[in-house]
Amino acid sequence: MAVAKEIRTKIRSIKNTQKITRAMEMVAASKMRKVQDRMRRAQPYAKKMLQVIGHLAHGHPEYRHPFLDQREIKSIGVIIVTTDRGLCGGLNTNLLRATLRRMKEWSDQNITVQLCLIGKKGEAFFKRIGGSVVAQVDHLGDAPAVTDFVGVVKVMLDQYLEGKVDALYLCSNEFINTMRQEPHLQQILPLVPSENPKLKHYWDYIYEPDNAKELLDKLLTRYIESQVYRGVIENIACEQAARMIAMKNATDNAAELINELELAYHKARQAAITRELTEIVAGAAVV
Amino acid sequence: MAEVTLRIEIVSAEREIFSGQAEMVFVTGILGDLGIAPGHAPLITALKPGNVRVQLPDQKEEIFYVSGGMLEVQPYIVTVLADTAERAADIDEAAAIEAKERAEKMLAEKVSTVDFAKASVELAEAVAQIQAAQKLKKRLK
Secondary structure, X not given: OHHHHXXXXXXXXXXXXXXXXXXXXXXXXXHHHHHHHHHHHOHHHHHHHHHHHHHHHHHOOOOOOHHHOOOOOOEEEEEEEOOOOOOOOOHHHHHHHHHHHHHHHHHHOOOEEEEEEEOHHHHHHHHHHOOOEEEEEOOOOOOOOHHHHHHHHHHHHHHHHOOOOOEEEEEEEEXXXXXXXXXXXXXXXXXXXXXXXXXXXXXXXXXXXXXXXXXXXXXXXXXXXXXHHHHHHHHHHHHHHHHHHHHHHHHHHHHHHHHHHHHHHHHHHHHHHHHHHHHHHHHHHHO | OOOOOEEEEEEEXXXXXXXXXXXXXXXXXXXXXXXXXXOOOXXXXXXXXXXXXXXXXXXXXXXXEEEEEEEEEEOOEEEEEEOOOOOOHHHHHHHHHHHHHHHHHHOOOOOOOOOHHHHHHHHHHHHHHHHHHHHHHHHHO
């Protein structure tokens, strides 16, 4: 029965693994719902912000904020959002691949790339392959706050204002549905001002303090921060969805493996019984 | 009870805090307190950390604390774009320096050019691993 015992031990160990993966699947599912909710709650702010910025930009056509200005592109800043933890399928790999493809295109056009990394996986990756990283943040957990990104966003905005980068991109996963997440590269600077057809007649705000520039500056900074926040939150939703699927697959695989092993176990057990019987019968025949 | 009300929306980057009709709204602007009644001229101002007091049509009051932000007023819509935490130039600066330092620490050996060949090999390997696992699974079925 030595073989049967070995198989039994193996089945037990796989069952334990299956328990863990099943628990992780359920945890990811519940976290995913929570993050999706956060994603939805962040929408009104960005929408309102964009409206106000639109009004301001239209009210002051003579003043071009540098964030709205198109410049010749010699250098590009990229904010890359990755997860802190693994076990989420090909999520980070796909994102890094898509980003790298774009970076290669840029470097072929002699455009330098400055990186800003959010998340541990991106950090580990660029540590190995190199790259000019100007800002980095990680260990954000499942419910990051906007204030967690203030530093990295400020570094990138300063770079933009100093003319060290001429455009800023945000690279994160887009949540399409639970089964599908896709890498998404979005330009956040310079802002493409939306045309506002509702604004027919000219009107302007009363400004307090009487300085539209300062207010616009603050608004735009907040807006970009909220964009980065949205990107990170969406990426977390993607992470949880991807982990849920990966863990579901792992649980299914474990079930299959257990089935096979059980079959092998029964076969071994029956073989042992048959052998014993033959031995007994043979023994009886001799007597 | 006044017939005319205005719509007040208080939103932060993380969630919508309040949205509804109000008779009057009181906020702490950067230049002083403001009371906004329906039909106010369009106005935009920065806010100091303080309370936003909303007088509801049923004479009740709601008070919200905001740690700064922006206020936008249009004749019948008031929007408070609230910050989620107190913000000051020096706090922002400190956060920026921290982010920079972390990046510098990360790249102690300072390789500033991306090794595309190495990167693509590494990523291709990762993808191949995933594909191999999937194939293996199919074969087992």
